[in-house]
Amino acid sequence: MINSITDSLEQYMNVVSLRQKLVASNIANADTPGYKTQDLDFQSSFLAALDGSSPHSAEVSGLATKNDGNNVDLDREARLLAENAMRFNAASNLMRSQLNTIKEAIQGGKS
């Protein structure tokens, strides 16, 4: 909206928050029989988001399936939860510094 950096940051935050929603959903369903872990491929989702198309989630392969058909790995989800929070934090700090630059230009250098 303001420049290409803020546009990219906006899409980045969108993809991170979508991924965080999938993680929350996986944690909520950690004891649901037959539930399969959902996630998205970060790189391809982000590139797709920059092109304007919406990212798609998919089932994760390579996880150990429990006897009830559920394959949620809580350690994996905890890692992703922390990772997404930190990524979002970094992006929001960058966004804030961009916005502060604009604000400074608007105010003509006066604080």
Add this chain to the structure above:
Amino acid sequence: MSLFSALSVSASGMAAQRTRAALLVENIANSETTRTPEGGPYRRKDVIFSSDAVGSAFASELDSQLDSQQLTGVRVAGISVDRSAPEKRYLPGHPDADASGYVSIPKVNPAEDMVDLMGANRSYQANVSAMSAVKDMIQKSIDLLR
């Protein structure tokens, strides 16, 4: 893409685990109960979880306009009651003993229920962590306006 729907997902998980914990506590409390309103000894209860689309009416309407992603929360689909034959214990002096001196005792293994209760507790904590992480992200977005 609203992060608020992630809060409903975590809330549904917390509610489901709370129901599970309540039933497990009921099982432990009634592990020696020989009389129930339905007659006979207490029967062990357990939850059945199923994944389910979440959201309030407002949120789901808004999401269907804005969002293609459908999030899955969890709900308690039902409560299963153990209908198998109860244990027999030889207690001739017991008021509920049958003619040959055996009493029907609930088939509840307190150790098993305690372990399940710890599992429910851990899952509840995991949902709380997810909720607080999402809450921090929402707060960070709001702080951009300052």
